[in-house]
Structure formats: C-alpha cells, structure tokens
Amino acid sequence: MISLTSSDRGASMFQREAAEAFRIVKKLEGRGTRVEPALFINLARVRTNASRVANLWARTFSGGAAFFPYKTNSTRAVCQAIRSAHIGAEVCSDSEFRLALRDRHNARNIMVNGPAKSHELIASSILQGAIVNLDNLEEVRIACSTLRHSSAFTNSPRIGFRLRPVINTQQLSVFGMDRDQILTACRMVKDVCKDASLGIHLHLGLNAPIGNCFARALNDAADIARCFQSSGGKTFVNVGSGFWPPDWSTNRQQAVESALLTVGMIRRVLRKHLDLENSPVYTEPGETLIGDAGVLVGRVMSVKRDPRRNVLVVDTGQNVLRNGRGWQFDVIFERPARRTIRMDLKGPLCYETDIVASGVPVPQGTVRGDLLAFLRCGAYSVATAFDWSGNYRRLFVRDGRRILEEHRR
Numbered sequence: 115m116i117s118l119t120s121s122d123r124g125a126s127m128f129q130r131e132a133a134e135a136f137r138i139v140k141k142l143e144g145r146g147t148r149v150e151p152a153l154f155i156n157l158a159r160v161r162t163n164a165s166r167v168a169n170l171w172a173r174t175f176s177g178g179a180a181f182f183p184y185k186t187n188s189t190r191a192v193c194q195a196i197r198s199a200h201i202g203a204e205v206c207s208d209s210e211f212r213l214a215l216r217d218r219h220n221a222r223n224i225m226v227n228g229p230a231k232s233h234e235l236i237a238s239s240i241l242q243g244a245i246v247n248l249d250n251l252e253e254v255r256i257a258c259s260t261l262r263h264s265s266a267f268t269n270s271p272r273i274g275f276r277l278r279p280v281i282n283t284q285q286l287s288v289f290g291m292d293r294d295q296i297l298t299a300c301r302m303v304k305d306v307c308k309d310a311s312l313g314i315h316l317h318l319g320l321n322a323p324i325g326n327c328f329a330r331a332l333n334d335a336a337d338i339a340r341c342f343q344s345s346g347g348k349t350f351v352n353v354g355s356g357f358w359p360p361d362w363s364t365n366r367q368q369a370v371e372s373a374l375l376t377v378g379m380i381r382r383v384l385r386k387h388l389d390l391e392n393s394p395v396y397t398e399p400g401e402t403l404i405g406d407a408g409v410l411v412g413r414v415m416s417v418k419r420d421p422r423r424n425v426l427v428v429d430t431g432q433n434v435l436r437n438g439r440g441w442q443f444d445v446i447f448e449r450p451a452r453r454t455i456r457m458d459l460k461g462p463l464c465y466e467t468d469i470v471a472s473g474v475p476v477p478q479g480t481v482r483g484d485l486l487a488f489l490r491c492g493a494y495s496v497a498t499a500f501d502w503s504g505n506y507r508r509l510f511v512r513d514g515r516r517i518l519e520e521h522r523r
C-alpha cells in the first residue's frame with residue numbers, strides 16, 4: 115500500500131492526479147522497480163459517477179435501470195463499487211457473465227449483449243433470468259429452442275432485439291437486425307413463449323448517432339413497438355449508451371445539466387414515437403461511469419524531430435489505450451515548459467497507425483525517459499490492452515488516501 119503525501123494547490127483536479135501518479139511511479143522506480151505503463155483508477159470518482167447515474171436514471175424512468183459494461187473496465191474494485199450503487203452488469207461473453215456472477219450480481223441484474231454470444235451464454239442467461247438482447251436470427255433460433263425446452267420460468271424471460279441502423283445512405287451498421295428481421299424474431303419468440311417480455315435495443319452511441327440516422331432508427335423502432343403491443347405482454351426499451359458528456363467531472367454542474375437534457379430528450383422521444391409509456395427503460399453507460407476515473411502513466415522512448423513530421427515515441431500506445439476510434443487523449447508532461455512543439459504521439463507497436471494522439475503540445479526539452487500522463491482513460495483501457503510490445507505493468511486503485519494494487523482479471 116502507498117499513501118499519498120501532498121497535493122498541489124491551484125492545479126486542476128486532473129493535473130493533481132497526474133502529479134500524484136508521477137510521484138508514485140518515481141518512488142517505486144527509486145526502489146528499483148519499473149512500474150510504467152501504470153494505470154491509476156480513482157475509486158471515489160467511480161462511486162460518485164455511479165450514484166449520479168443511478169439516481170438520475172431512477173428519477174427519470176421509473177422501473178428502469180442502468181447496467182455497467184464489463185468490457186469498459188472489469189477491475190474487481192471498480193465492478194464492486196459500481197454494483198454497490200445498485201447498477202447492474204452488462205456482459206458480452208461467457209467469461210464476463212461468469213465474472214458478474216462472481217461479483218455477486220443476481221442474474222436478473224445482468225444484461226447480455228454483443229454480436230457473438232455462444233449457445234451456452236444465450237441458453238444459461240435466459241434460464242437464469244438475465245435480460246438478453248439478441249443480435250441476429252441465429253441467436254433468435256437458439257433463444258427459441260431454449261424457451262421451447264424449458265417451461266419453468268419464475269419470471270417471464272426478457273428477450274430484446276438489437277436494431278440495425280443505417281448509419282448513412284451507404285453504410286449499414288454491423289450490429290443487430292433490420293426492422294423486418296425483428297418483426298420475424300418477435301413472432302418466433304411469442305410462438306414458443308407467450309409470456310416473454312420483448313425489448314428493443316437501440317444503442318445510441320456511435321452505432322446510431324443522434325441525427326438522421328437516429329430519426330430513421332426511431333421510425334423502425336416505432337413499427338417494432340406496434341408489433342410488440344399487438345402480440346401482448348410486457349415490453350422494455352434499452353437505449354444503450356454513448357450519449358453522456360465525457361467531461362462529467364471537469365464541470366460537474368454543466369455535465370449534469372447536459373446529461374439531464376439528453377436523458378429528458380430520450381424520454382420524450384420514446385414516449386412520442388414508441389408509445390411504450392409503461393415499459394422500463396434500460397441503459398448501459400461505460401465511458402460515463404469510469405472514463406474520467408483513470409490516469410495512465412507512460413514514458414518517452416524517443417524524440418524524432420523533422421521539418422516534415424515531429425513524432426514522440428512512447429511506451430503507451432494502442433497496446434494499453436483504447437484504439438480503433440481515432441480517440442484523442444489529453445496529455446500532461448512531468449516536466450512542463452513554457453515553449454512547446456506540436457508532435458504526434460506514437461506507441462510501441464510495429465505499425466504506422468499506432469498513433470494515440472496527434473498535434474500534442476510537447477514541452478521543449480522533453481527527452482527519452484521523461485514521464486507523461488494520459489487523462490480520462492479509465493474506460494476501454496484495461497479490457498482492450500494486449501501483450502504486443504508491452505501491457506500494463508501495474509494497475510493501482512486509489513481509494514481515498516490509500517493506493518492498492520490490483521491484478522487484471
């Protein structure tokens with residue numbers, strides 16, 4: 115355990131966190147242990163975010179619930195802090211389902227999503243009472259055979275269908291089923307289980323960005339909702355996530371207001387278009403719950419200056435940071451300087467596209483061995499890290515003034 119010693123008054127919250135992280139890394143290094151790349155998670159912030167989300171959702175949607183996507187960060191302390199705020203678990207694989215049960219989630223508070231569920235995951239999660247959002251007709255057939263062969267459900271099974279939106283005129287999302295497939299799926303499920311609650315999974319995020327694409331998806335969703343109503347029984351709506359501001363804690367008041375606006379808008383839209391007034395509304399926010407609770411410390415490996423391109427090579431690339439979305443991270447350097455030079459930050463992987471931030475103002479005089487910190491990378495870092503050219507060496511969880519070490523699960 116490491117205890118924190120001081121805080122730099124006047125610096126921003128994130129700067130203070132980065133400064134603390136630098137101190138700890140240097141202290142351990144002074145004892146002969148190299149610890150970076152090291153991820154620091156602030157558990158107090160996770161708890162605050164979780165209780166805000168849970169309260170906001172409960173106030174806005176009675177009978178609704180929020181679920182934490184295990185893929186965003188399945189660190190044990192994080193998952194347990196979020197569970198204590200009465201947020202369920204969202205899982206996409208057999209191993210995540212097992213982790214959520216091991217974290218003592220009741221299966222009824224688990225939601226199963228994702229495009230590649232195993233037969234066992236679909237069957238066992240339906241039988242244990244989880245919410246299961248099916249991605250394709252093959253999964254619908256597996257769910258139907260499970261429902262056909264099992265009669266004893268204490269509660270009605272909850273089966274949702276992910277709607278496949280048209281992202282722009284040319285491009286169709288890779289996730290979910292189109293309107294006609296869902297109408298077929300709805301009939302297939304009702305044929306084998308009249309009692310099933312049917313749901314529509316309309317993940318707003320990058321999959322259905324607000325705008326034309328969202329409006330089209332809503333039209334399809336309205337047809338599907340009518341089909342649910344005519345087939346009788348309970349229904350639910352799952353709005354996925356990807357809609358909260360990532361600056362939840364930089365400007366809390368503004369962030370809460372804008373979250374309220376978004377959530378209020380979703381509520382109005384659902385009422386107006388879907389007419390599913392009494393259906394519970396579910397969400398699975400990842401970035402919002404954990405994004406701003408993580409600081410990653412890495413090290414400069416090389417400085418390449420050239421009139422055509424300036425590149426700073428660091429040991430923290432897409433091996434330890436979320437990749438594939440052109441994500442830009444804010445960066446703080448251990449040794450700031452008044453003058454800076456714009457540089458691209460290149461990770462350690464042997465491909466050109468391992469760029470984790472571009473046009474970053476790098477302090478003049480930065481040299482190999484300097485530390486740097488990436489802010490707001492609590493989400494999608496732990497779960498997507500891999501071993502090509504290095505992984506996290508250490509994962510620290512800060513709880514108040516105590517810093518404990520965790521192992522990745």
Ligand SMILES: Cc1ncc(COP(=O)(O)O)c(C=O)c1O
Nearest residue numbers: 317354355356398399400401402
């Ligand atoms: C279906 C689904 N739900 C929720 C999330 C979490 O999104 P965010 O971290 O933007 O809240 C994702 C992210 O990939 C997702 O695919």
